[in-house]
Amino acid sequence: MRVINVHKRHVHQPKEKVSQLFRTLATKDDLIWPYKNWPAIKFKNGLKIGSKGGHGPIRYTIIDFIEGEYIKFQFSKPEGFSGTHQLSINAIDDFNTEIIHEIRAKTAFRATLFWVFVIRWLHDALIEDAFDKVENYFTNGQKRTRHHSWVKFLRGVYKGSSLRTKIT
Template identity: 25%
Template sequence: MIKTHRRVVAASPDRVWEVLARIGSPDDGLFPHEWGSVRAPEGIRGGAPFHHRGMLCRIEAAEPGRRLWIAFPPEHGGEHGFTLTRASGGGTVVTHTLRVRQRGADRLSWLLAVRSMHDAVIEATLDNLERAVGDGTLAHPVRHRHHYAHLLRAVAVRARRDRTHPAAVNPDAAPDSALGRLLPAHDFHSAYRRRVAARPAEVWAALESLTPQELPITGVLFRLRSAGRTRPSAGPLSGDGPIPVLVLEEGHEVVLGKVTQPWHLRPVTAPIPAGDPEAFTAFADPGWVKAAMGIRLDPDGDATVLSAETRVRATDPAARRRFAPYWQVIRVGGAGFIRVELLRAISRRAEHLAASR
C-alpha cells in the first residue's frame, strides 16, 4: 500500500531541510505535539535510530536538501519519508510517502483508524513546516479538517485517562460475574470502568434506552468492518445488534457474545444458535474463538461503577495464534473506542436522569 501527501511551500529545499532536520530533536517544531512525539536521539543521519509511536525505526537515508527516509522495524515492514524537489514556479514541493506491506488484520486497522489518523498527522506536520519556513501563515488554512481522526484521538486520550485513575473504582466490587461464569478462562482480556454519578436503577434505565445516534463512532466502525452491511438499529439490550445477548440479569449485568472467526475479511460465525449460552459454553470445535463482553453495574454509595469487560477464549492453539494479531489491532483501535464511547454515552444519559429526579 502506498499513501502520498504533497505540499508546495514558499522556500528553497535547503531552507526546508533546515526545519526537517530538527524533527525528533528538543528543537522539533515540526511533528504535531497533540499526536504524541518522535525522537531522533542520535540526530538525523543514515543508520541512526528513530523512535516513532513506540516503534524503534531506523533512518535509512538523510540527504540534505533532498530526502529523509525512515524504515519501520522488520516485523512491521515498510518505510516512509519526505522528498524535496524544486517547484517549477519557485519554492519546494514537499512529498511525504508511506509504503507498507499490509497483512490480514493490518488492512482492517488501516480502514478503521490508522488511515484517518495518519492523514491528520501528516497534514498537521506539513502545516507546521509551511509555517516554519514562511511567515507563520498557511497559503490555504482550511485545507483539511479530519474530524473523525480527532474524534478517535479524543476517545483514546479519555480511555488512557480513565485507566490511569484506579482510585475511582473499587477493585473488589465485582468478585463474581455472569461473564466470569460463562468464560472463566480466557486468552485475551480488556476491561474499562467508569464511576457514574447516578444510582444503578438510573444507569440501567440509561443502558436500556440507549440509541445508535448516541454511539456515532460505534456506528462508523461497524459499517467499516462489515462493508456497510451492519447498521445497529437499537441499543445493546435490544437483541437486534451484530452481537447477540447471552445472559441478562435485570438491573445488574448483560453479557453479549458469539463464536466467530473474526480474522477473515468477512468474519465467519459458528453454526450454533445465536444467543444460546449453553451452546456458547459447550462449543469446542477447533479453529474458532469464543468472544463475550459483559456490561455490569455495581453500587458505590449513591453512585455506580459501570464496567465493560471483554474476554476471548480460543478453542485451540492455531486459532489463538491467528487471533493474536487481530486482537492487537482492535484492542487499541476499534474495540477500545467502542467500549469507551459506550460507557460515556450510558454515563451521560444516566447522570441526566439523576439530575432530573
C-alpha cells in the same frame, strides 16, 4: 494489502530555506513535527542511518538519509506492517519547493484492518498538520487543516495511551 500513501505540499520558498527547517526534525526545537498536538518523533541516536525511533506506537529505523534532500525509514512496528516511509524536499524552481511524505508498505490481515480504520486516518491528519506547520513558519499564517470527525474520535480514544509511548 499494498499501501501507497502520498502527501505533497507546495511551499513558496527556496529549497535551501525549507531544508533549514528539516534539520530540526526530532530535536527539541523541531520546526516540522506538530509535537504540541501529536506524539513527538524521537530517535535514540539522532538523525543518522541506523538510528531507531518513531512516534507513539509507530516504530522505525532510518535506512537512508541525505540532509537537505530526504530521509527514509523502515517500519518495525506495528506488527504486520512491512515497508518504508520517506520525507523528501524537492526544488520546483528557484523560489518554490515541494515537500513530500510517502508510505510504501504491505500489510498482513490484522495490520490491514488497523491501517484502514485507525492508522491511515491519524497518519493523514498528522502529516497535514506537519505540512501546515512548515507553511505557517514561512507565512506567519494560521493554516490549519480541519480533521475529520473520525480522527477526532480516534484521538480521544488514544489520548494518554499508547500514542504517548516513549522511545527507550
